[in-house]
Amino acid sequence: MKLLPQSFTSFKMNSIFIRIFFSITGLVLASVFIVSNISYRNSTDMMINEVKGNNMLLLKQIQESIDREVNFIKSSAMQASLDHRLIKALYISHDDSYYEAELYRDIITYLNSIKVNNDYITNLWVYFNKADIVLGSEGKYDSQLFFSKVCKYNSNINWEEVFHEYSPFHSAGRQEVEYDFTKMPVVMFTKSLPVNEFRPKGTLVVNLDEQFFYKVMEGNKEGKVIINYIIDSDKNIIFTNDKLYQENKEQELARSVLYNTQxxxxxxEGTLDTKFDGKPFTVQYIKSGSNDWTYISITPTGYISRRVNGIRDVTLFVAIMSMIFSVVLTYLLVKRLYSPINDILNYISIVNNKKLDKQKAESKDELKFINRIISYVYNENESLRDSFNKSHPILREKLLNDITGGRVTQERYREIGSDMGIDMPFPLFQIIVFEIDEYGSEVLKRHRKMNLSFVAKIDEIAGEALNENARCYSVQKDESNLVSIINANEMFYEAKGINEYLNKVRDYFVCQHDLTFTIGVGRPYSSMEECSMSFTEALYSLKYKIVKGQNTVIYIDEVKEIAGSIFEYPMEKEKKLVTILKSGDIASANEILLQIFTDNLSKRSMAPEMINNLFNALVGTAIRSIYEMQSSIIKIFGEGIDIYAEMSAKSLVEEKKSYVYFIFKCIASYAGDRKRCQNTKVYEKVKAFVAENYNGELSLERVAEVVQLSPSYLSFIFKEISGTNFVDFINEYRLEKAKDLLKSSSMTVAQVAEAVGYINANSFSKTFKRYIGVSPGQFREM
Structure with missing residues (x-):
């Protein structure tokens, strides 16, 4: 404290301390006064806007959290609806359901895994129309027992309509469920099964615990009254947290405000200011992006004004305390700033008068201290420079990766680009991604990692192939991808220089390393920040390898022209294909497959996702055919074969087409073999019946009735197996018996005719001569 009186005494001679002190003090006091005044005047508007902004942000967070949960449930429901075990169970009858215990256990385990992965799914179950059973996450139930004892819904739900009318994934609203003797409010979601049929074979039901909504909305925060509602497109309330504010008088008016503003x-989304019963309310809403729900918050704004008055008093108190504190802080700060200056001045004075002893000089030698600081900083700088040179390749790779990801601005590049040895003077930026193909060299397959020299080699090829209008820098992105950043001007693209570069890269790696790449090329952009967009486009192009094949160059402009959003596979064509497969006609089945492939893959372009969906649908048709023949995948393809997984493993269109032809050929061959076996049994049964009844009436209709077939179909399979028609077979059999009787007995021709089933001797004689070539009498004499 001695410094202040001394400074006032020597104000005229040494005014640095005083000038700094009063200057900073005056500036701080003026600032505090102005800020306090402005804060007081604008506090009301700021408070209201802050509340609205925070409420809207909270509402968006609620909407995003709930939509994310609903989308997760929707995604889980879609995955479940495509599960082959569940699809198989849809076609099992009630009687057959007793023999499918293992299948049902797998489905129950699968449903339980979905429930376990989500803390707020209280239960989920599947109703199977044909079997009239319910499979839940805990077990298998008879439908009546399930709805009356296990999972009792207290609201009036028309289950007949839910189970037999097709509906996509949607919310059935708030329900009260008595599950395991515990009542709980839930939000129910339903989805018809299977996906590709408009006559449901079953229904998936998911119940979401209402506590999830309470947790997301969290009720009262910091004394704020925020009443939330979730309503659907029919204005039905799905959920509200108004029960949390039952003691608040304004809560009673909130629902009336809701009805007036819907x-x-x-x-x-939006914000509405309204009044009801003389009281102001702020209504904020945002609509869901994934369903028909609207999220609404209603805030009584009367309490904000009361808080503003409190803020006014607090602001005045803070202003006074700030002034006092600023004076004290300014004094201490200025004193600290002035002390080194004073020491330096004393040091200079002492040095000039040469009155400094060594110890005192060391204690007050600020210049040496400053010199030591400068020396230390210089040495540290040299150490950092050495570290930088050693880390230069890593830093250069990181910068290139950051440029690829769009995380480097033009300003940042100008600061560090030259230090990293990267020169990008041209206005256009383009990303190219090289992806190693599956049939690369054995070394790469074994290690799944690119040789780092590949990066340098690609840059070397780029330097030879690209002209003075372009620059190229490459970096290894991951174990199987390498990225090139092209920086060029418009003249480079007019000359199509990029094609020469890509061709040289491909030729080199094929010749030298037995390695092929599929190359994705993004568009050129006019700023470095947009490199991420070009990189994303290049990666998106590589998805179309399934269409174009490996060892190809795929430009984003090619794939962006592909507009096929759905595939063409009508239900009538699927039914026809199932019927043909069951008949064993592989030629007709291949004709229909060729037509499907032509309509979807040759006549138009399709996105990779739709191509995969088309082939999965064809696999589903094959499975449906197997089940309609009352057979199984094991009987046709053997143990351990999952045709869905086998199809997913095929990465190219031609591989998938070949596998579809193979599946259908196996099914048709199996159907044909089984059909021939059945026809042979019918033929043997007919022969046995004829042998026992050849001497009586043997019409085609009578025999058909015995074997339980139509006469026309019996005639068809009889000709197919024996090579002769039914009438000729009967005549030939009877005539063989007649020949034996003519040779071995003394019976007359008429008696022989009657014995072998002919009505009269005349008819017998004509038939005998037509088949044998001689009359019965002539045959006996031979």
Whole structure:
């Protein structure tokens, strides 16, 4: 404290301390006064806007959290609806369901895994129309027992309509469920099964615990009254947390405010200021991006004004305390700043008068201290420079990766680009991704890692292939991808220089390393920040390898023209294909497959996702054919074969087509073999019946009735097996018996005719001569 009186005494001679002190003090006091005044005047607007902003942010967080949960449930429901075990169970009858215990256990385990992965799914179950059973996450139930004892819904739900009318994944609203003798409010979601049939074979039901909504909304925060509602497109309330505010008088008015403002919520989100019963309310809403729900928060704004008055008093108190504190802090700060200056001045004075002893000089030698600091900084700088040179390749690779990801601005590049040895003077930036193909060299397959020299080699090829209008820098992105950043001007693209570069890269690696790449090329952009967009486009192009094949160059402009959003596979064509497969006609089945492939893959372009969906649908047709023949995949393809997994493992269109032809050929061959076996049994049964009844009436209709077939179909399979028609077979059999009787007995021709089943001797004689070539009498004499 001695410094202040001394400074006032020597104010005229040494005014540095005083000038700094009063200057900073005056500036701080003026700033505090101005800020306090402005803060007081604008506090009301700021408070209201802050509340609205925070409430809207909270509402968006609620919407995103709930939509994310609903989308997860929707995704889980879609995956379950495509599960081959569940699809198989849809076609099992009630009687057959007793023999499918293992299948049902697998489905129950699968449903339980979905429930375990989500803490808020109280239960989920599947109703099977044909078997009239329910499979839940805990077991298998008879439908009546399930709805009356296990999972009792207290609301009036028309289950007949739910189970037999097709509906996609949607919310059935809030329900109260008595599950395991515990009542709990839930939000119910339903989805018809299977996906590709409009006559449901079953229904998947998911119940989401209402506590999830309470947790997301979290009730009262910091004394705020925020009443939330979730309503659907029919204005039904799915959920509300108004029970948390039952003691608040304004809560009673909130629902009336909701009903008055529902009709004017016509945009995706918004804020409405309204009054009801003389009290102000702020209504904020946002519509869901994944379903028909609207999220609404209603806030009584009267309490904000009361808080503003409190803020006014606090602001005045803070302003006074800030002034006092600023004076004290300014004094201490200025004193600290002035002390080194004073020491330096004293040091200079002492040095000039040469009155400094060594110890005192060391204690007050600020210049040496500063010199030591400068020396230390210099040495540290040299150490950092050495470290930088050693880390230069890593830093250069990181910069290139950051440029690829769009995380480097033009300004940042100008600061560090030259230090990293990267020169990008041209206005256009383009990303190219090289992806190693599956049939690369054995070394790469074994190690799944690119040789780092490949990066340098690609840059070397680029330096030879690209002209003065372009630069190229490459970096290894991961174990199987390498990225090139092209920086060029417009003249480079007019000359199509990129094609020469890519061709040289491909030729070199094929010749030298037995290695092929599939190359994805993004568009050129006019700023470095947009490199991430070009990189994303290049990766997206590589998805179309399934269409174009490996060892190809795929430009984003090619794949962006592909507009096929759905595949063409009508239900009538699927039914026809199932019927043909069951008949064993592989030629007709191949004709239909060729037509499907032509309509979807040759006449138009399709996205990779739709191509995979088309082939999965064809696999589903094959499985449906197997089940309709009352057979199984094991009987046709053997143990351990999952045709869905085998299809997913095929990465190219031609591989998938070949596998589909193979599946259908196996099914048709199996159907044909089984059909021939059945026809042979019918033929043997007919022969046995004829042998026992050849001497009586043997019409085609009578025999058909015995073997339980139509006469026309019996005639068809009889000719197919024996090579002769039914009438000729009967005549030839009877005539063989007649020949034996003519040779071995003394019976007359008429008696022989009657014995072998002919009505009269005349008819017998004509038939005998037509088949044998001689009359019965002539035959006996031979």
């Amino acid at each position: 009709e004017i919520m016509d945009s995706d």
